[in-house]
Amino acid sequence: MSEQQNSRSIRSLVTPDEALANLLDLFRDLGITDFYFPPTQIDPVVAVQNSQNFDVLEQLRIQEIGNCIRCKLHKGRKTIVFGEGNPAAELMLIGEAPGADEDIQGKPFVGRAGQLLMQMIKAINFERKDVFIANVLKCRPPNNRPPEPDEVHTCSPFLFKQIEIIKPKVVLALGTFSAQLLLNSKSSISFLRNRVYDMPFAKVIATYHPSFLLRSPQKKPEAWEDLKLVRKTLQEN
Ligand code: URA
Numbered sequence: 001m002s003e004q005q006n007s008r009s010i011r012s013l014v015t016p017d018e019a020l021a022n023l024l025d026l027f028r029d030l031g032i033t034d035f036y037f038p039p040t041q042i043d044p045v046v047a048v049q050n051s052q053n054f055d056v057l058e059q060l061r062i063q064e065i066g067n068c069i070r071c072k073l074h075k076g077r078k079t080i081v082f083g084e085g086n087p088a089a090e091l092m093l094i095g096e097a098p099g100a101d102e103d104i105q106g107k108p109f110v111g112r113a114g115q116l117l118m119q120m121i122k123a124i125n126f127e128r129k130d131v132f133i134a135n136v137l138k139c140r141p142p143n144n145r146p147p148e149p150d151e152v153h154t155c156s157p158f159l160f161k162q163i164e165i166i167k168p169k170v171v172l173a174l175g176t177f178s179a180q181l182l183l184n185s186k187s188s189i190s191f192l193r194n195r196v197y198d199m200p201f202a203k204v205i206a207t208y209h210p211s212f213l214l215r216s217p218q219k220k221p222e223a224w225e226d227l228k229l230v231r232k233t234l235q236e237n
Contacts, residue, residue: 092170
């Protein structure tokens with residue numbers, strides 16, 4: 001075994017806990033026994049806003065939506081996917097409707113499309129916990145068929161209430177259904193994307209749905225342009 005291979009295999013025998021213990025031994029030998037960790041900086045105004053919004057969102061979910069049977073989708077759903085994330089997020093992501101994974105787990109965008117979405121927002125320095133993610137519909141349509149007008153009509157007022165509570169600076173509409181609802185338009189996603197719309201509730205930017213990007217990866221550079229526009233708009237507002 002070469003010297004380099006040997007030192008690599010010895011290094012890999014030390015676990016992170018052992019490495020920390022060795023470091024603490026070294027500090028003790030040097031006479032260093034006290035450690036100072038600065039308190040985590042939490043802006044009190046942001047903390048209050050977070051907890052107030054959290055309570056109002058909980059009220060919406062439990063008291064207003066409850067065990068919803070307002071439309072036919074309740075018959076086939078396993079879970080109502082309310083949405084999740086930072087209750088005072090600057091950025092909201094809005095998709096179409098829960099799929100099979102989301103229906104089981106009760107969380108939006110946890111399947112393959114969700115993984116891609118997380119990579120997309122990471123590219124503009126956001127993590128899942130920073131944003132709020134929701135859908136036009138809160139229940140899974142059978143076999144992931146497109147939302148029907150009566151379902152959008154019944155369910156979307158709850159989405160608009162969520163936006164009103166969270167007050168994001170920017171809403172990123174993912175795909176045709178979300179973009180057409182939020183922009184009150186019938187145009188195609190390729191026409192609507194890559195512009196900033198000053199809507200009464202927030203600035204809206206539309207991009208392709210991550211499921212579409214999984215099927216059409218050649219469109220990813222355009223989605224990247226849209227994400228850069230999101231970042232720029234957040235920086236400027
Ligand atoms: N597609 C969506 O539009 N929303 C989800 O939550 C998952 C997949």
